[in-house]
């Protein structure tokens with residue numbers, strides 16, 4: 683099995699170690715990257731909800747779309763700092779998660795939740811692919827090929843990306859903390875016991891905890907913004923592969939089942955990419 687050579691941003695230590703022992707032993711490099719990228723995106727999307735709510739950010743359009751954009755830009759900015767070789771492949775992993783959900787629902791004849799506050803899975807796929815392509819269209823021609831993003835939309839993707847980047851920069855300029863003193867309020871990380879029925883659940887908990895990456899993200903947000911109260915980030919058992927921010931309790935929940943779900947879904951990547959090989 684190929685070993686991962688580069689330092690991970692988030693959750694990768696636990697997954698890389700899980701490759702050596704435990705139920706995740708079969709994961710390929712692509713599967714690990716897909717699982718990590720989507721776990722990170724989920725966390726960043728929910729952090730987007732947290733910041734919108736706690737800092738009372740003005741939102742035009744749907745909050746779910748804004749959280750996706752904040753999630754994408756958060757991931758983009760964090761990853762850019764790392765200068766990782768597989769940066770764009772990770773962004774496409776995030777887009778491809780929505781493509782898998784879209785295609786699976788189509789195959790199963792699941793009715794489209796057109797009433798939902800989220801964009802449809804197919805739209806979230808194209809939205810993420812568009813932002814990724816728009817971030818560097820000269821270098822990322824291949825994104826159009828592997829995503830099938832039509833030229834009618836692609837033409838405007840650089841503008842879409844520039845608009846999202848500008849909004850995030852504005853938001854950091856206006857809401858960022860310049861105070862050098864310790865933050866008044868912080869995001870505390872809490873770990874619940876993972877579900878007994880989840881394969882490798884205990885190992886998952888230990889690997890996430892020892893990686894210290896959730897604490898790093900929580901600390902970064904606490905230092906970067908003047909939060910109005912203490913908040914928490916909880917790894918929990920939810921009974922579903924979910925994640926959410928509760929604006930009453932001020933708690934962001936990330937479910938063990940969601941990470942396991944990404945891990946399982948990653949096995950479907952070869953089928954998805956048989957027609958459009960991902961670049962490296």
Ligand SMILES: [Zn+2]
Nearest residue numbers: 727731746749
């Ligand atoms: Zn959301």
